[in-house]
């Protein structure tokens with residue numbers, strides 16, 4: 001899974017498709033909550049706060 005800011009959403013999708021050869025599911029991090037997982041503090045591709053989860 002990849003977390004990313006809105007600017008890097010397309011990059012994250014491309015990355016995911018390259019890596020897993022299937023289309024990812026997208027979630028907004030402010031609309032989902034996970035009990036057993038701590039959201040990373042920064043985007044996978046830059047130092048911004050991540051907005052999306054690509055899984």
Ligand SMILES: [Zn+2]
Nearest residue numbers: 005008043046
């Ligand atoms: Zn980013």
